[in-house]
Amino acid sequence: MTARTYGQYCGLAAALDVLGERWTMLILRELALGPKRYSDLLERLPGIGTNLLAARLKALDAAGVVHRPDAAGYALTPRGEQLRPALDSLARWGWELLPDQPKAGSVRAPWAAMLMRAQMEASGGPGVAAIVDFDVGGERFWLRADAERADLRDGPAPVRADVTARCDLPTFTALATGRTDAREAIRSGALEIEGDRRLLEQLLRRFRLPARTNLSSMPGFPGRMRNL
Amino acid sequence: MTARTYGQYCGLAAALDVLGERWTMLILRELALGPKRYSDLLERLPGIGTNLLAARLKALDAAGVVHRPDAAGYALTPRGEQLRPALDSLARWGWELLPDQPKAGSVRAPWAAMLMRAQMEASGGPGVAAIVDFDVGGERFWLRADAERADLRDGPAPVRADVTARCDLPTFTALATGRTDAREAIRSGALEIEGDRRLLEQLLRRFRLPARTNLSSMPGFPGRMRNL
DNA sequence: CTGCATCCGCCTCGATACTG
DNA sequence: CAGTATCGAGGCGGATGCAG
Numbered sequence: 001m002t003a004r005t006y007g008q009y010c011g012l013a014a015a016l017d018v019l020g021e022r023w024t025m026l027i028l029r030e031l032a033l034g035p036k037r038y039s040d041l042l043e044r045l046p047g048i049g050t051n052l053l054a055a056r057l058k059a060l061d062a063a064g065v066v067h068r069p070d071a072a073g074y075a076l077t078p079r080g081e082q083l084r085p086a087l088d089s090l091a092r093w094g095w096e097l098l099p100d101q102p103k104a105g106s107v108r109a110p111w112a113a114m115l116m117r118a119q120m121e122a123s124g125g126p127g128v129a130a131i132v133d134f135d136v137g138g139e140r141f142w143l144r145a146d147a148e149r150a151d152l153r154d155g156p157a158p159v160r161a162d163v164t165a166r167c168d169l170p171t172f173t174a175l176a177t178g179r180t181d182a183r184e185a186i187r188s189g190a191l192e193i194e195g196d197r198r199l200l201e202q203l204l205r206r207f208r209l210p211a212r213t214n215l216s217s218m219p220g221f222p223g224r225m226r227n228l
Numbered sequence: 229m230t231a232r233t234y235g236q237y238c239g240l241a242a243a244l245d246v247l248g249e250r251w252t253m254l255i256l257r258e259l260a261l262g263p264k265r266y267s268d269l270l271e272r273l274p275g276i277g278t279n280l281l282a283a284r285l286k287a288l289d290a291a292g293v294v295h296r297p298d299a300a301g302y303a304l305t306p307r308g309e310q311l312r313p314a315l316d317s318l319a320r321w322g323w324e325l326l327p328d329q330p331k332a333g334s335v336r337a338p339w340a341a342m343l344m345r346a347q348m349e350a351s352g353g354p355g356v357a358a359i360v361d362f363d364v365g366g367e368r369f370w371l372r373a374d375a376e377r378a379d380l381r382d383g384p385a386p387v388r389a390d391v392t393a394r395c396d397l398p399t400f401t402a403l404a405t406g407r408t409d410a411r412e413a414i415r416s417g418a419l420e421i422e423g424d425r426r427l428l429e430q431l432l433r434r435f436r437l438p439a440r441t442n443l444s445s446m447p448g449f450p451g452r453m454r455n456l
Numbered sequence: 457c458t459g460c461a462t463c464c465g466c467c468t469c470g471a472t473a474c475t476g
Numbered sequence: 477c478a479g480t481a482t483c484g485a486g487g488c489g490g491a492t493g494c495a496g
Contacts, residue, residue: 004250004469004487007275009330010339011346012257012315015322020250022232022488029240038459047235049489054460072458079324086321087240089314094243096307102237111238118239232467232488250469266478277470282479300478 033154035075088118096212109136116207133161137169163195261382263303316346324440337364344435361389365397391423406436
């Protein structure tokens with residue numbers, strides 16, 4: 001009954017009173033890619049439990065972070081959209097914790113794409129204006145970039161894209177981590193392009209994630225960490 | 229035994245695997261103000277419970293976020309310091325959730341000061357270089373500002389400050405929220421200054437927090453929210 | 457079928473008591 | 477001072493039920 005709040009007059013504590021419970025920020029991550037229905041969220045958040053998702057959505061609605069534009073479907077409110085810098089910042093910090101090689105089934109292309117978008121914005125912006133339509137192993141999402149900012153949504157692009165890129169998930173993660181580049185992937189046939197090839201190459205160059213210090217070599221590891 | 233992780237190859241999920249449990253980010257907030265001992269943390273985190281604090285510190289140590297420079301005392305590692313932008317971002321988002329009037333006992337001057345520092349950095353930087361020593365109701369902390377960034381630590385300034393400011397907590401929150409300004413507070417005697425008065429006035433102008441939309445007037449309020 | 461609510465076992469949390 | 481041990485209450489995860 002007595003909702004567990006920190007009761008501190010502090011911005012961080014107040015934010016965590018709303019966002020701090022398990023799964024909450026991950027729900028918002030999914031909704032940041034576009035509106036979704038209850039069952040969409042369930043399938044993208046493996047392990048969450050149906051009751052918990054319902055409870056979180058209700059709480060987020062009450063907090064003014066999420067709303068229901070139509071009867072079936074949840075979306076971020078403007079207040080929820082304002083969370084993006086914070087989620088980006090956390091994601092960039094967490095990126096360095098991830099192992100070099102993802103465990104099978106733990107990767108979703110949009111998650112990597114979100115990270116790359118955040119990274120791009122943090123390092124001076126995309127630099128070019130473009131709309132790119134991705135198909136990564138059948139998963140569709142699209143990016144709208146301008147000089148400083150980039151926006152990422154799932155689903156197919158609702159407008160005509162400048163470039164269309166199709167590849168499988170391993171290729172995409174290889175592109176993301178810089179283990180390969182666009183030119184090479186195209187040459188090997190792993191990446192299929194339609195439209196302005198140079199635009200995509202330009203973007204992917206800015207898209208690259210920073211190298212990670214390998215955690216397994218850190219003192220005190222493993223503690224209670226990762227099991228991807 | 230099986231530490232509850234999300235198991236997603238996603239920066240945000242990885243960050244939350246380390247930071248997502250209750251109290252963790254608030255511990256880091258405290259350590260971001262400077263190294264502290266176990267009992268210092270206990271007293272600044274009312275309600276945390278001794279076992280939980282010990283467990284969190286152990287986990288954060290294992291994760292490479294916190295370390296113990298000397299036998300009794302915890303501090304952020306460089307990796308922990310890198311969390312500042314993320315904590316700042318969350319704090320700025322959460323600021324707008326706070327009620328205009330804090331409940332008695334729920335305010336700590338450094339929390340407001342942290343928020344002001346984050347706000348200052350986000351809106352173009354302090355603009356001036358200065359070291360300011362604060363004494364707010366007996367609580368000491370100091371700010372080192374340059375054109376773009378600002379650093380805030382608790383305790384008295386270890387170097388000679390350009391300005392020394394002394395006031396009580398209500399005056400400080402009034403300054404923070406813009407309900408009063410430095411000139412007025414000095415004139416009324418609520419704020420005592422030693423040193424370069426104009427420097428402080430300049431800083432405090434950049435220090436002001438944005439106005440908040442009053443939550444209580446929002447649809448769906450109260451849901452499960454604040455009880456400060 | 458989607459969108460939950462209910463129930464159940466376990467784990468986390470918070471409070472208190474106790475120890476080196 | 478700096479934690480560990482213990483225990484009740486509640487949050488979480490999984491399975492199942494059920495209404496629209």
